[in-house]
Amino acid sequence: MNVVLETIRNRRSVRKYLPGQIKEVELQAILEAGAFAPSAHNDQSWHFTVIQKKELLDELSRKTIALMAQSPLEWVRKMAAREGYHLFYNAPTVIVVSGKDDAMSPLVDCAAAIQNMLLAAEAVGVGSCWNGLIRHLFAKKEELAPLGLPSGYTPHYAVSFGYPDPSVPLAAPARKEGTVAYIR
Numbered sequence: 001m002n003v004v005l006e007t008i009r010n011r012r013s014v015r016k017y018l019p020g021q022i023k024e025v026e027l028q029a030i031l032e033a034g035a036f037a038p039s040a041h042n043d044q045s046w047h048f049t050v051i052q053k054k055e056l057l058d059e060l061s062r063k064t065i066a067l068m069a070q071s072p073l074e075w076v077r078k079m080a081a082r083e084g085y086h087l088f089y090n091a092p093t094v095i096v097v098s099g100k101d102d103a104m105s106p107l108v109d110c111a112a113a114i115q116n117m118l119l120a121a122e123a124v125g126v127g128s129c130w131n132g133l134i135r136h137l138f139a140k141k142e143e144l145a146p147l148g149l150p151s152g153y154t155p156h157y158a159v160s161f162g163y164p165d166p167s168v169p170l171a172a173p174a175r176k177e178g179t180v181a182y183i184r
Contacts, residue, residue: 007123012170014089014127017162021052021092026124030161033120034097037113045103046113047153049096056146057094060134061087063143067136076133087133091160096134098153110156117159127164134158 001009031048039045051057064087068080079085088094097114099106114130121128137143138155149155164170 004119007119009172011118011122012127012172013129014091014160014162014164014168014170015129016165016168017089017091017127017160018165019090019092020163022126022161022163026121026126027093027161029124030117030120030126031095033116034095034113037109037116039109039112040103040105043100043103043106043109045100045106045109047098047100047150048113049098049147049149049155051094051096051147052092054092057088057091058086059146060094060137064134064137067140068133071136076136079133087131088158088160089129091127091129091162093161094131094158095161096147096149096155096158098149098155101152101154106154107156114157114159121161125163126161129160131158131160 027050031050034046034048035044037046051060065080065085068076071077071080095117097110099110103109118128118130134155134157144155147155
């Protein structure tokens with residue numbers, strides 16, 4: 001099978017990481033893959049904030065979980081109430097992906113960059129997990145200062161990266177049926 005297709009099939013969301021930091025060469029490959037994503041009008045409207053400071057990751061997790069506990073959605077409140085829950089699953093590296101506010105399609109551009117980063121991580125043996133729950137925190141503009149975002153950018157998602165804990169099996173869930181229609 002083609003290596004790209006195999007990488008796509010093998011990628012999983014990792015929710016338990018080993019404590020060691022990923023290698024700089026792996027981080028740079030992941031960031032470069034994100035920067036080579038397609039974007040509307042070639043705006044390349046993303047900005048990547050790499051966080052490897054454990055204290056900041058723990059603080060972002062605590063604050064987000066506190067906001068999740070107030071969610072009107074029961075499943076979100078239940079996640080927040082789980083014993084020992086960490087928003088980033090204690091990953092050693094998290095990348096916050098922000099989009100330029102005046103770009104044509106910043107959210108779509110950021111999603112494409114994230115997908116490239118997820119696939120690059122898989123290709124270099126690094127686990128990853130796309131995180132949308134941090135949007136609870138991103139909605140509080142006063143909480144964004146520690147991220148040092150450039151002016152005119154809005155954070156959309158975070159992605160955790162680290163070496164997967166081999167004690168947790170990463171089986172692929174079954175794919176949904178009926179998701180393709182043909183018009184020929």
